[in-house]
Amino acid sequence: MAKMMMLIDPSRCTGCRGCQVACKQWNGNVATKTTFTGTYQNPPDFDGDTFTLVRFKEYPVGAFGVYWLMTNDKCRHCAEPTCVEAMPKDGYVIHESGAVVYTDKAKAVLKDVVDSCPFAIPTLNKKSGLLAKCTLCADRTAEGMEPACAKTCPTDAILWGEQETMMKYAKERIAWLKTKNGDRFKADKIKLYPDEGFGCHVRWILLDDYAKHGLVGEM
Template identity: 40%
Template structure:
């Protein structure tokens, strides 16, 4: 099955946050009320009960004046998800059409995935001691529906569909934007981290939207997963074998040298 993806077009988004409400509604997530922080953002970040959020950024550009950028953030559903690699309980799975799913029944709340994710997406839900994140509404998609956020978007900023088709659409849109007042317009998610299933059309460079320009899995995580975990542990059986060998050889040798050997009873020379 072809990869299905969500395309988010920044230039069409009005930051109404209907997607946030639809997400809460469909996933039956309770409201999280956070104190007012002096901007339009509803929450500090995604959290255990908030799978998607509109982030707001204000910039003062010497030429363009004040720029007000907003962007929808949620799980990127990476084609090669790092969360899935580090999970010691195999709680993460990849659906045939590309969603990265997390099974809370298998989760033990170790939060390895939260530290491994280059986009800082998996979040800890303290009251259940599990990690939660966007599911790309797999339960809807598998019934032929579109994700709740894409379904509800009134301005057409969110489109759900075949990844390759959406990429073509995104390219065309970015080209149009570049020619019409957004010279730095670009797309995001085609090649980043080996490809994402959440594609973006941005009116400016990714860093202006709080996205990592070149997202990378931390070297600490790679070192841990690719070197320490698979190989280093073999030292333990090696040491056990050494002790077992000594147990046998020292007794054989002792019987050859006789019990009076220097180690025998109390060690008389």
């Protein structure tokens, strides 16, 4: 199998959260009970039953306008994942697609694993006691299907394909977005994240600073 990549394009995101629901449905994860706290970001963060979520950010534009940034977030599926350094060898599997997937042997080293991910991704599933995060739908992609979140997204804000094809598309899309310079698309801020220097299998087309998208952690 060729190396694969997921490309997340917040410029296409409507905030429908179909990706969250599809992920829960495919993985058999229950809904997380929450209360409204003044943001549509719900649940507030990853948890043992939430492997992906849409981060909602709202910024003022002009006198009365509002600028929305809605960004699907999940594990980056790093080519050299620091999270597994604290695990026994049978605590994880790296699939042909590049997906980093934990096994039930990762349980014993929970805190070390959580602390060693620079993007604050792994969480604990309280019911099973196991480490939880996005699997890049390794079970689906091994059968030739695309990840559930990408299949569900109605606007192609989540795309899945061979790495080379995705990178080519990302560059073309970034060039086009930069021509739309304005309140929403700031040409000098639009970029691929992580950049090509960082090996991973999930990337974003950022429209603004990383933190303004509500994304957590550092490279």
